[in-house]
Amino acid sequence: MTHPRLLPARPDLAAAHLREEVEADRYVEPVDMQVTAGVTAIRREPRDDGPMDTQALFGEVFAVLEERDGWAWGYSRHDGYVGWIDMSALSQPVTPATHRVSALRTYLFSEPDLKSAPHSLLSMNAKIAVGTRQGRFVDAGGRGWVFEGHIVPLGEPAADFVAVAEQFTGAPYLWGGKESLGLDCSGLVQSSLEAAGIMVLRDTDMQEAEFAQRFTAIAHDAPRRRGDIVFWKGHVGIMVDEERLLHANATYMATITEPAAETERRATQSGSPVTSVIRIGS
Structure with a gap:
């Protein structure tokens, strides 16, 4: 039995892959969207002060099953957690990540220049698609620039x-x-x-x-x-x-x-x- 917090199903709506497992009024194929905010809350209810159960970090993918009044209901492709995300934190298309942030935190700069204005702060395990390099900075999928010393390839785990x-x-x-x-x-x-x-x-x-x-x-x-x-x-x-x-x-x-x-x-x-x-x- 799938844990309720990992089950993308309600009486009125469920993910299409659950068609044979749960009863719902309709079944929907998810639309993948990518988190482009530094971090965003996954909430229990579609409102700004709704209880936050977990977070989604920059670069993670959220499978959207419903859009309602600026909110998306679905589940995280990262760990399966179900809830609501503010649509302003999501975008398409999804760009497959190649690296993750290995520093505790780092800035996503607007230009490949440490004096440029930062777009946002990225925390450890944020995912980026590395593009071109300029000096000590790498393009993060067209979303900004990250210091290359603060990222590692996805297949390069920490030792401890x-x-x-x-x-x-x-x-x-x-x-x-x-x-x-x-x-x-x-x-x-x-x-x-x-x-x-x-x-x-x-x-x-x-x-x-x-x-x-x-x-x-x-x-x-x-x-x-x-x-x-x-x-x-x-x-x-x-x-x-x-x-x-x-x-x-x-x-x-x-x-x-x-x-x-x-x-x-x-x-x-x-x-x-x-x-x-x-x-x-x-």
Whole structure:
């Protein structure tokens, strides 16, 4: 059964590929559009103050099933997440990405000149189609210019996802965020693993179920090591060594590293003990 947050179906409308799986008044073939804003919210409702469940970064593709009053309903081709996106953040045609942003953040400049006005700020894992080069800048699919030292080919993963995650230290906590200017606990895990070439689902509950199938579970009280993923109900963090945990959290409203024992003490006191510990890799 597909997770409801990944199921592009409503009673009145569903994606065409679900015709044999769900009942709907009509079935629609999606129209792919590309995110051309630096980042945009995927919302639960088609309004500016609708709850944000996640974000789509520059260069990602959104499969549109319906357009309504300046909003697009559909799903992310990146991780399958369903919701509404402001149409002003999308455009066509889709240009296949060749590179991703490897720096924590970088500017999309209007000209191949560091003194030119920037169009927007791009966060780690934003996708670009590299065009011509001028000096130290590359054309990002006609959308602007990016410093070439801040991008890598899509097939060139970071060696250590924990080191990637540590770059987000100090980033403010933002529910549904997955960028350098604000992210939540599962967004931190998803983004850092993606940079290392490991694609995973978005939310904590999805991640815990997926990781239990893909990776190795260890005992809650077993010695931990760098890269182990610790889950609680509704929360997740990354061990940076045997004793310290890195996590984006609402207690400090920031991404911090602290003793894992302290995190577990607070969680247990609030009735939320560790539910699983997952080891990524051998």
